Amino acid sequence: RKEVEQDPGPFNVPEGATVAFNCTYSNSASQSFFWYRQDCRKEPKLLMSVYSSGNEDGRFTAQLNRASQYISLLIRDSKLSDSATYLCVVLSGGYQKVTFGTGTKLQVIP
């Protein structure tokens, strides 16, 4: 089993739709969690950190469920520009063992 797992997708959703991705992790001692976004042939960029209490940034909401060992990303009112691959990142081992998920591809359709 991989340390961090994501559904690769693709998720094809119409503009304006709400879409959610999950990411499961196997190391219960993991300390920090992030969502990164990667556009085609580009470097990943931090989208948002994931806090235990959940956090929201505009149309994006991130949640952490430690009991079930997963994090989620919810995107409301999808835009064409949201089309990208969303990478889940888990930190453990004193914040510096970094494990990326395989990424979930989102395609927002007009």
Added chain:
Amino acid sequence: GEEVAQTPKHLVRGEGQKAKLYCAPIKGHSYVFWYQQVLKNEFKFLISFQNENVFDETGMPKERFSAKCLPNSPCSLEIQATKLEDSAVYFCASSPQPGTTGGTQHFGDGTRLSIL
């Protein structure tokens, strides 16, 4: 600098040749990471450094891959006797000391390595 700078942007080598990639982390960042991404597939962690010391090298194929981060020099990733399967984009990232912002990684644009 304010950005992670990777050079070259694209590197082409014949099978069996050596390839060397460079990464200058953001000034003040103590941690440097190297990743390999093959054809937009998952990121494979290779190695991380804390300043010039190897922090975690569990992802490195040790027989042909080596990496260094020396003081006052860009970090480097070197592949000896390249194989076709080494063709990938190699990303470098840096992050500040662990702490309130410890987990955030800043990525360079990547070096696209093509082995012919």
